[in-house]
Amino acid sequence: MTDDKTRILVVDDEPAIRRFLNTSLSANGYAIYEAETGEDALQIVPSVRPDLVILDLGLPGISGVDVARCMREWTQTPIIVLSVRDRESDKIDALDAGADDYLTKPFGVGELLARIRAALRRAMAPGAPAVFMTGELVVDVTSREVRVTGQRVQLTPTEYDLLKALVAHPGRVLTHRQLMRAVWGGLSYEDELHLLRVNISNLRHKLEPNPTSPRYIVTEPGVGYRLQTDP
């Protein structure tokens, strides 16, 4: 029976968190495996072959970031990291190391399930879709066409590259570094960050109905940006 279910490995040293995740995720039809430490997790992963890993960053022993980095050496299994507030650098490190998404504790189960579904979906269909649609926004990668409420929008080449990088990972948070590497890759961090901020601002003014309260390109404070799939 368990073979039919999606397998999720929960790595957290707190029994209460494991218990709550086990209960609520099992109820949603996932098969749950648990690991208490990073070492345990790395041992279990090859035998369990989970479809997704929920990884706490504040582990005793080897850190969550290192676990993500190790796993990425041989598997593309989606990883959602759990972190606490104020540890933006941990989140960025984990995302840069290859984690797919992050959630800040405390979080609601609804949010977690949405992230799990998005991550699994991306894992099933790797690569950018030919046409990406969200809300009123349509991005056709083959024809380099961008439309909002049916109207074609003119983008500069840089703006388009940036949008394409976001569209390649819909729903996934991309760190500043990941976006900069995708679009520029070569300038200094400072210059690139400057360009990134300006281009994101421009994109929003061209795509968003209300740029001060963006629906499509949302800011993950201190971490990066995310292209919303269900605004």
Next chain:
Amino acid sequence: MASRSDPSDIVAASTPATVVSDPTRRFSSECVLVCVGTTPFGERLVRTGHRVASTLDAELAVLHVDVNDAGSSSDSVRQRLSETLQLASELGARVVTVPGRSVTNEIIRYAREHNIVKIIVGRSPQPALIQVLRPSVADQLARRLGPVDLYVISTARPHSEVLTDRSDNLRRARWRQYGLSVAVMVAVTALELPLRATLSPANLVMPYLMAAVVIALRWGHSAAIVGSVTGALLFDYSFIPPFFTFAVTDLQYVMTLLGLLAVSLITSALAGQVKAHADASAEREAHTAVLYSLSRALALVRSAGQVFQVVERHIRETFHRRVAIWVPNDDTLTLKLRTPEFVINDESHSIASAVFRTGFPSNVEQPSESRYFPLMTSRGAVGVIGLQGTETTRPLSVPDLRLLEAVATQAASAIERESLAEKAREAKLLEEADRLQQALLNSISHNLRTPLASITGALSSLAEDSGRLDEKGRQDLVATAREEAERLNRFVGNLLDMTRLEAGAMRLHIEPCDVQDVIGAAVAQLGEQGRKRSIAIDAPAGLLVPMDFVLIAQTLVNVLDNAIKYSASDMPITVRAEVHDRDLDIVVADRGPGIPPGDLQRVFDKFYRGPQTGVTGSGLGLSISKGFVEAHGGSVRVEARSAGGTQVHLTLPLRPTRGRALR
């Protein structure tokens, strides 16, 4: 000098063994008091006193009565006196210097006050007539002391001793003064010779008197005597018939001559005294000026550190010595401050410690060696001052020591005052810290327990529900628990922020940030609470300002949260960002009831809560926001809006001066 008795060469000794007639008088501890004057016998008397004291197994004390008379104002005399007093200190005596006009009176007063019952005085042999006219101190004491044993020690010395004055320079100067006095009188005579025919001797005598007064004022008493006698002789020789002999034929000229001698001696003596007093008062004035400038400087001092600097500077400049100051630190004496040239050797610290412990100055002052004085207050020593001269420094004279004592007393009370003020400040800080700690505990207790109580209540209601709750009731309970958990989370976040701010552990991650994006992110973080309200954002597009995105967004969340909580739900809130000069100004404005004018500054105090009731909050949000903005080198202020409501200005520098640069 030689003509006077030795009024201040006194040895006083007291021992309990002495039988005393007055039974009410208490004995002092066994003590020998050596009191010295300005004569060369001082040393001998001190040694005698020391021998007496050791024989009696008594303490030794030395008294000097400073009468400030003309004879004692020369440097060599002062030096001799201070050497005598040093010797006394070295022999373990307690050295006392008292000012006074009458030596006898001061000795008697001192003896009475200190229960001294055995006094040994020195006395030089004097001609019988002088003894009658001007009895020696020993004689006066013998008459007036009452029930005290008095021992008189002869201080006769061979004539040669008089000549072995320690200072050749002084002697040369003295002889030069005598020579000049004679020269002045010769000059007066030469000037008057042409007038001998026209003026009577009674008129011719006047310039001699004037000359005698001038000599007395200029060179002092003894030169005036030489001048007066010379003048009388010259006058007799030149102007009294028969001329050019010392013979006097007419009796009336004898009177003129004697008159000249007497008047010029008296006036010169008076003038000499005037000069001595003028010198003394000039010195006192100088001392007063030193003390005045020190006390003025000390009055302006704001910290204990400055006290030491002021004291060091004044002593260094007044006494021309290097200065070091030690103060107790816990149980050990530590060097607080020193003139850079002050040489500290192995002994310095142990001597300073001994001086601090005993409260008595150290004794020796060899050239280039240090001398240590305790800084005494009514509550004991508060420190030690070390003075260090160079090879060429003049030794400290008695008036110098007296001034130094006064300076040290002033310094000590200033140090004590500062240390008390410091303690008071610390106590106040401690009290403040206590108050804040109490407020923190109250806040934690309240803000943690209240949501926990709601959550526990909601969950237990759900757990123990036996089907009585309808679906809406269950949802209500769940929503309550969830909201309260979020509130708890916010409070814990605030506590963490505040703790990190106070611990100085705030590490800024400053990057160019899109101002519009920061404001948008803050509104997004408000979640449901923000979506329910109309929040108008007015910020220039694409304006990049260096800041820590997360912290400033959090700051705005806190400020907006307040605006939402403290204004009616249908009232608009605006966030406006503008660049002024070199600053970014973000203004969050609401139409709430406003903050009482007196509280506008207090809103940033920890645990300050607005006057409205029915609003939940920890009173930490604005305080944290202020800390975050100030960490950026910016500032926060709150204003009342003219048409009602409040606006909070967050000002951030466009070029941050503090915080971490780009990574």
